[in-house]
Amino acid sequence: MDRIKEISIIRDGLPSKVWYLAWNPQGTLLASCGDDKSIQIWKQVDVVNDVDDQQQQQWVMAAKLDVHEKTVRRIAWSPDGKLIAAASFDASTSIWELSDDMNDNENNNNDSLEFNHISTLEGHQYEVKSVAWDHTGTLLATCSRDKSIWIWQMDEEKEFECLSISHGHGQDIKCVLWHPTEEILASASYDDTIKMWQDTDGDWESINTLVGHESTVWDISFNRAGDRLVSCSDDKSVILWALVKGDHSDPSQSSSSSSSSYQWKQSQIFESSHSRTIYSVDWSKDQYERIVSTGSDDSIVLYEKEVESNNNNNNNNNNNPDTTTKYKKSYQKLNAHNSDVNCIRWCPTRAGIMASCGDDSTIRIWKII
Amino acid sequence: MAEKFSSVLKLTELDDFITPSQECIKPVIIDKKNTSTQFTIESDGSYVETTSDGEKVQMEKATITLNDCLACSGCITSAESVLISAQSTVEFSNVLKSIAESKPDSIVVVSISPQSRASLANHFGIDSMQLHRKLVTFLKSIGVNHVFDTSFSREFALIESAEEFIARYKQTYDKPLPMLASACPGWICYAEKTHGDYVLPYISTTKSPQQIMGTLVKYYLSKKINTLPSNIYHVTIMPCYDKKLEASRSDFYNDVFKTKDVDCVLSTSEVLELLKEHGDVDLLKLEEATLDNSIFNNVIFNQQTGQPEKFLGVTGSTGGYFEYLFRRAAKELFGKEIEGEIEYKVGRNTDFKEASLEVDGKKVLSFAKAYGFRNIQNIVRKIKTTTASSSKKEPQYHFVEVMACPSGCINGGGQIKAASGSLREQKLLIEQSEQKYYQDLSIQSYEQLPSTLEIKDIYDQWMNGPFSLDAKTKLHTQYHMIEKSKNALSIKW
Numbered sequence: 001m002d003r004i005k006e007i008s009i010i011r012d013g014l015p016s017k018v019w020y021l022a023w024n025p026q027g028t029l030l031a032s033c034g035d036d037k038s039i040q041i042w043k044q045v046d047v048v049n050d051v052d053d054q055q056q057q058q059w060v061m062a063a064k065l066d067v068h069e070k071t072v073r074r075i076a077w078s079p080d081g082k083l084i085a086a087a088s089f090d091a092s093t094s095i096w097e098l099s100d101d102m103n104d105n106e107n108n109n110n111d112s113l114e115f116n117h118i119s120t121l122e123g124h125q126y127e128v129k130s131v132a133w134d135h136t137g138t139l140l141a142t143c144s145r146d147k148s149i150w151i152w153q154m155d156e157e158k159e160f161e162c163l164s165i166s167h168g169h170g171q172d173i174k175c176v177l178w179h180p181t182e183e184i185l186a187s188a189s190y191d192d193t194i195k196m197w198q199d200t201d202g203d204w205e206s207i208n209t210l211v212g213h214e215s216t217v218w219d220i221s222f223n224r225a226g227d228r229l230v231s232c233s234d235d236k237s238v239i240l241w242a243l244v245k246g247d248h249s250d251p252s253q254s255s256s257s258s259s260s261s262y263q264w265k266q267s268q269i270f271e272s273s274h275s276r277t278i279y280s281v282d283w284s285k286d287q288y289e290r291i292v293s294t295g296s297d298d299s300i301v302l303y304e305k306e307v308e309s310n311n312n313n314n315n316n317n318n319n320n321p322d323t324t325t326k327y328k329k330s331y332q333k334l335n336a337h338n339s340d341v342n343c344i345r346w347c348p349t350r351a352g353i354m355a356s357c358g359d360d361s362t363i364r365i366w367k368i369i
Numbered sequence: 370m371a372e373k374f375s376s377v378l379k380l381t382e383l384d385d386f387i388t389p390s391q392e393c394i395k396p397v398i399i400d401k402k403n404t405s406t407q408f409t410i411e412s413d414g415s416y417v418e419t420t421s422d423g424e425k426v427q428m429e430k431a432t433i434t435l436n437d438c439l440a441c442s443g444c445i446t447s448a449e450s451v452l453i454s455a456q457s458t459v460e461f462s463n464v465l466k467s468i469a470e471s472k473p474d475s476i477v478v479v480s481i482s483p484q485s486r487a488s489l490a491n492h493f494g495i496d497s498m499q500l501h502r503k504l505v506t507f508l509k510s511i512g513v514n515h516v517f518d519t520s521f522s523r524e525f526a527l528i529e530s531a532e533e534f535i536a537r538y539k540q541t542y543d544k545p546l547p548m549l550a551s552a553c554p555g556w557i558c559y560a561e562k563t564h565g566d567y568v569l570p571y572i573s574t575t576k577s578p579q580q581i582m583g584t585l586v587k588y589y590l591s592k593k594i595n596t597l598p599s600n601i602y603h604v605t606i607m608p609c610y611d612k613k614l615e616a617s618r619s620d621f622y623n624d625v626f627k628t629k630d631v632d633c634v635l636s637t638s639e640v641l642e643l644l645k646e647h648g649d650v651d652l653l654k655l656e657e658a659t660l661d662n663s664i665f666n667n668v669i670f671n672q673q674t675g676q677p678e679k680f681l682g683v684t685g686s687t688g689g690y691f692e693y694l695f696r697r698a699a700k701e702l703f704g705k706e707i708e709g710e711i712e713y714k715v716g717r718n719t720d721f722k723e724a725s726l727e728v729d730g731k732k733v734l735s736f737a738k739a740y741g742f743r744n745i746q747n748i749v750r751k752i753k754t755t756t757a758s759s760s761k762k763e764p765q766y767h768f769v770e771v772m773a774c775p776s777g778c779i780n781g782g783g784q785i786k787a788a789s790g791s792l793r794e795q796k797l798l799i800e801q802s803e804q805k806y807y808q809d810l811s812i813q814s815y816e817q818l819p820s821t822l823e824i825k826d827i828y829d830q831w832m833n834g835p836f837s838l839d840a841k842t843k844l845h846t847q848y849h850m851i852e853k854s855k856n857a858l859s860i861k862w
Binding site: 122123125150153160161162163164165202203205 | 718719
């Protein structure tokens with residue numbers, strides 16, 4: 001049975017390769033970027049199909065943001081959905097604010113939105129690869145091919161100040177992602193590892209190194225509780241990690257940090273989950289907590305919880321990764337795109353809806369059925 | 370090796386040849402005569418070129434010089450390996466050997482920074498003065514003629530900086546505020562390569578203590594001892610590897626005499642290597658030398674015994690620019706005496722501190738210390754925003770003591786490191802070196818500078834006084850914007 005159904009597609013106005021997309025927190029807008037230096041904002045409009053009277057989704061371009069001199073690699077919405085940060089290969093990160101001018105955005109008849117370019121963060125020596133807002137919307141992290149991670153703080157006037165410049169990865173850093181509730185940053189690198197970072201006396205230091213992948217880690221995603229993490233890699237595997245709190249000092253575990261009371265342990269691995277490099281992975285924050293991955297084999301893979309075994313979630317001992325819920329690979333949608341799929345993201349407000357983009361110059365909206 | 374450099378210069382690593390990390394993109398120019406040639410690699414590893422008429426020529430090894438690196442924007446400096454091979458203990462020892470063998474007229478001068486002395490004294494567990502005297506004994510035993518202390522040249526740097534600041538404030542010197550300190554070569558290198566177009570006018574034109582010492586040794590001392598500048602070989606011992614880059618700047622090379630102001634820079638930790646290379650000398654067992662009190666010293670001698678008792682210096686193990694400029698500007702611009710300790714407001718991290726002076730409820734002086742890369746970023750960012758806005762806004766700061774290393778020069782990349790490398794141990798080491806910096810030191814207040822008659826004489830007789838036209842020629846320098854090379858980014862995503 002086909003579990004993943006395409007419900008909408010965006011073709012016009014996209015770069016020839018679409019590298020990344022991001023839903024706004026309200027689930028009403030999509031931001032995308034690719035190899036044309038701009039950021040595209042898409043707005044969903046519901047139209048009623050004349051033939052079967054069914055409501056259908058259509059996406060129209062609401063804005064095109066242009067300031068970078070080189071490609072924009074990743075974008076991030078602030079938690080309130082009012083700001084966008086864009087990481088570019090021109091070594092800078094731009095910040096955009098959705099205009100709340102009623103004349104601009106609410107009372108107009110057309111579907112266009114107004115974004116103001118309010119800041120540019122410079123400092124990285126080379127390409128900025130990824131950008132992420134923390135859950136409070138005041139901290140911003142960026143990472144780069146220069147192997148450094150920069151943490152910025154935004155004040156009330158939306159002025160940015162650099163808090164920390166951290167080193168630790170031995171190679172290009174592909175992405176950064178904040179913990180959903182705590183001030184912990186995760187990063188994934190070309191050096192095959194994932195690192196966790198935390199503020200220690202004003203300096204952001206690496207507190208854990210997650211070793212397990214055998215090639216570049218392209219993407220990571222936390223579960224909604226923040227005690228599990230999923231990662232995907234050029235080694236074609238997807239790994240699930242679990243947080244072990246307290247002094248579970250087991251010398252065999254993968255983390256290299258001994259001083260930290262937080263340890264991340266590999267809890268499950270899906271080897272050869274795709275036939276080629278896996279570029280993107282996302283853990284849904286709804287009650288189903290599904291995982292989805294995609295990559296250069298053009299397919300989308302769905303992972304779902306195993307049917308509850310004797311260890312249920314109310315078990316007091318559920319800190320132990322061995323008792324956390326197991327996942328199973330439940331479905332693979334082959335030929336989801338006509339070429340490499342670069343990114344896939346769950347809609348934050350509607351369970352079972354997701355968007356993907358790829359080298360075939362399309363964004364596709366999918367529904368789990 | 371890379372960790373020896375200041376954090377600014379640490380963005381790229383030395384021993385990393387794997388893409389997508391940074392490779393040197395500087396094109397090496399090779400004189401190409403033949404188009405149809407064959408290359409073979411001989412059994413000894415050398416590359417041999419066979420020309421079209423069958424002639425075999427050994428190919429030259431392509432090399433990149435320090436000057437190539439300084440002029441290239443490809444990386445902040447991957448020149449680090451070049452840097453160390455060009456200015457090393459081995460090079461110093463070779464020069465000493467050749468002087469002993471064939472150049473009897475040459476004079477060898479070593480200038481030690483007070484931060485290096487503090488780090489070494491802490492390492493050997495002896496007093497700063499003892500350390501200095503034992504080191505003098507060692508250096509003289511290997512052929513050094515004079516050993517100086519850069520506290521001496523630092524007084525010129527402080528006085529010039531203060532004069533320059535006051536002139537900028539009064540708008541009698543055509544440079545904007547805030548004035549940014551210029552003593553840190555890591556910061557200068559970074560500014561020239563990445564923010565050249567708008568940040569350079571803000572950087573103080575006053576030379577660093579190292580380079581002022583270079584000028585004094587090569588052009589004042591040479592006259593005094595009746596020799597040519599090129600006959601003096603001048604070595605400095607610095608807390609910082611980046612000082613090697615500074616000494617290599619073309620601004621500090623004299624075309625007429627074909628000589629650099631500072632010929633070779635050794636880091637503090639390289640002094641340990643030097644001791645090892647000269648027969649594994651045990652410094653602790655050496656005699657304490659009697660110091661020369663006739664030239665270039667900032668030392669107080671005991672009147673009865675004639676022995677050196679204390680160094681003359683200033684507060685601030687990063688050179689004391691902030692404190693000296695703040696007190697002098699308060700006095701000279703507003704007639705205010707800053708009583709007691711300066712009250713610092715600590716910023717988001719301990720490497721950012723500020724202090725201000727209010728007159729009639731108005732903030733008239735606002736100074737900051739910004740150490741470490743992240744604080745440099747914020748200063749540069751503020752300047753850029755102020756410059757970009759068309760409104761003539763009063764700058765947020767009037768002077769910023771910018772240094773690339775967290776904790777400043779006492780924690781320089783060339784200092785002797787903690788054995789374990791743990792953060793806690795490193796912090797303890799910084800504290801201990803800081804204590805050693807103040808040991809055997811007679812702290813001079815701002816009014817006491819110049820602290821010796823000799824400094825006053827040099828100013829009066831050799832330069833027509835501080836910040837005179839003459840002083841501007843001798844003690845000031847300039848900065849050069851380095852164009853970003855267009856092909857520097859080979860995109861890898």
